[in-house]
Amino acid sequence: MFKNLLNRFLQAVLVLFVLFTATFFLVKALPGGPFQSEKAIPQHIRARMEEQYGLKKSLPEQYVIMLKNFITGNPGVSTRLEGREVTEVVAQAFPVSLQLGLVAMFVAVTIGIPAGCLAAAKKNSLIDTGSMTVAMIGICLPSFVTGPLLAEYFGRNLHWFPAMGWSTVNPSTWILPAITLGLAYAAYISRLTRAGMLDTLSQDFVRTARAKGVPGLQIVFRHCLRGGLIPAVAYLGPAFAGIISGSVVIETVFQIPGLGRHFIKAIESRDAGMIMAPVLLFGSLVIAANFVTDLLTLWLNPRLRKSS
DSSP states (O other): OHHHHHHHHHHHHHHHHHHHHHHHHHHHHSSSOTTTTOTTSOHHHHHHHHHHTTTTSOHHHHHHHHHHHHHTTOOOBOTTTTTOBHHHHHHHHHHHHHHHHHHHHHHHHHHHHHHHHHHHHTTTSHHHHHHHHHHHHHHHSOHHHHHHHHIIIIIIISOSSOSSOOOTTOTHHHHHHHHHHHHHHHHHHHHHHHHHHHHHHTSHHHHHHHHTTOOHHHIIIIIIHHHHTHHHHHHHHHHHHHHHHHHHHHHHHTTOOSHHHHHHHHHHTTOHHHHHHHHHHHHHHHHHHHHHHHHHHHHHOHHHHHHO
16 A cells, blocks of 8 residues: 555656646747736846846756746746745635635536436436436537626626626625536536446346335435446546636636636746646646545445455
């Protein structure tokens, strides 16, 4: 067990190092610089600012300095936000993105798993066909289409929910962004749950239980649910990572002050520190979410637990 944990930790370090290196050189390959949009700044002052932020150093020197800064937990200051610390900006904006991601994940799970179980229990019925059709529509509709439609209809026309903005103490502001972000993942989860449940329902022990007169709902929820959820649970790790990183578009559509908006503006202004910090943070979340998913899969499947 310790050896497995050590291997996973070393893999995580290697992945983050490769992610850091690739992101750094991609950012440096972007045309222009962080102060190119400042038209009013005289040339000599712009040169002094570039000297101050270390942009006059060679590329390998900048790479080593930035790598050292991130390892020590001090990624430096933002060139766009008038010298504010990158860690300060991330600490202020990331909780909003995380809260949005958790609410969207709750929406995806509470819609996807019951819909998948119901479709499997009512296989080839109108309920099965209807729920899977809705799931396919949810997969095909991108969030940048769903978001504006929901905001326009339920926000501006019916005034049921705020069309824009975010408040940590007002849950009504969470609903439209969370539904927009969670719907596509709910569709995937429902299809995976249906497939897992159908596979479990075809097992011999289910036929034996039916022959003994066990009620259908008891077979589904007591005997099949644990095994049938394995495909959906295995998907939850990548889904959570996708929801967190996918909030970039949703935050822009609903004007949410999360990390995604800072990330977009950082790319526009070539702010290297503010680009790399979210990338590494989201990468760490992907690794952590996949690790937790593996543990849940082992807990649900005794055969995998014994083989590992």
